[in-house]
Amino acid sequence: MHHSSSGRVRATFAGTGRTATSLSLALGLGLGAGQLVATPAASAAPVLQAATSSTVKTTLLDSVNTTTLGWGSKVRVTAKLRDAKTGKAVGAGYIRLQAWRNGAWHTWQVKKVPASGTVRFYTMPLISGYLRTFTYGTSKYTRAYGKTLHVKVVPSxxxxxxxxxxxxxxxxxxxxxxxxxxxxxxxxxxxxxxxxxxxxxxxxxxxxxxxxxxxxxxxxxxxxxxxxxxxxxxxxxxxxxxxxxxxxxxxxxxxxxxxxxxxxxxxxxxxxx
Missing domain, CATH: 3.90.1720.10 (endopeptidase domain like (from Nostoc punctiforme))
Incomplete structure (x- = not known):
């Protein structure tokens, strides 16, 4: 079935109005823990096919190993991508670790989802705040957001x-x-x-x-x-x-x-x- 360019959907970050980087750009950035990178503008955005009845709905389960950590320490964020209906692991696409800073979500790290469907991030937030994980999905799987996680940073x-x-x-x-x-x-x-x-x-x-x-x-x-x-x-x-x-x-x-x-x-x- 032929799809015109107007029939495609651009994926955007929630609440920011900014389009996401292309996959190659996102991976090429080599983001380190704690770096703030706002999502670049529309010209580099990936284009996703509109969801159809054959698209598999996914859920993203995320967690942190601690909700309170000393300044200068790292927190581990675990994200598990699952088939919403069967609960089975989904090993497709990429998961982003994002932080809420200055009124917007910023992408800190991007990792490819392995066959296990589980991705682990290690990051060093220097101030208290919110983290989440997010995936755009693929032509087969829907996009999904993890829950918002609060991490408190205390003096160390x-x-x-x-x-x-x-x-x-x-x-x-x-x-x-x-x-x-x-x-x-x-x-x-x-x-x-x-x-x-x-x-x-x-x-x-x-x-x-x-x-x-x-x-x-x-x-x-x-x-x-x-x-x-x-x-x-x-x-x-x-x-x-x-x-x-x-x-x-x-x-x-x-x-x-x-x-x-x-x-x-x-x-x-x-x-x-």
Missing amino acids: GREVLAEARRHTGALYKYGASGPKRFDCSGFTKYVYKKAAGRKLPHKANSQQRYGKAVSKSKKRIGDLIVFRSGSHGYHAAVYAGGGYMYDSPHSGARVGKHKIFSKSYVVRRLTPA
Whole structure:
């Protein structure tokens, strides 16, 4: 049966009014986790045959391995394409992982559906928000949308460490707490507020009273380290892993990654992840 070009249907993203990329373009993009790519315009859109009575209806079942994750961690999204009537796996077409950002759905990754009908995506959202999976279908199978999945991103040690690194090279100044110059406790005060929303006093001795006490052997990146003389805290830093820390050491020095210089310190955890 002959179909004219006017009898064909262009597939569009729901709510965006933008047409999808062609299959070759979508695969050629090589999208990495966390990249936002808005759907390109109409000239590259694939053309699908109008659905007929012989088209098989499909369902897309999606899920995440966790609904809450620490900043800098990846979430696994599993999508299963099934025959809506029989429940059997459908191994055809491509599935897209999309994220809701700035009022529209954006495609982050595209994967071909294997014979098992199951596709897994790994992505690193840096803010809380919504994800979903979507398939345009084929000439034989209908398009389908997975359910909307909400993922909450909470502050983590990685986020604290990333913020600490941003200030590498800032010159020490007594009594300063950023954003351009810091003393030791002013540095940790600024970093934890910016990265984790935690308010700390501007004194190393007082900062040791905040957060959860953690043994030295259990410390992890992003934890607060307070060096002590007896029980008095005199210097504060952010643990960077491997026996190193980020701190603003002393007059004339700059913020940077330095070796932990003493065994006399306590560890405090100020982030949930």
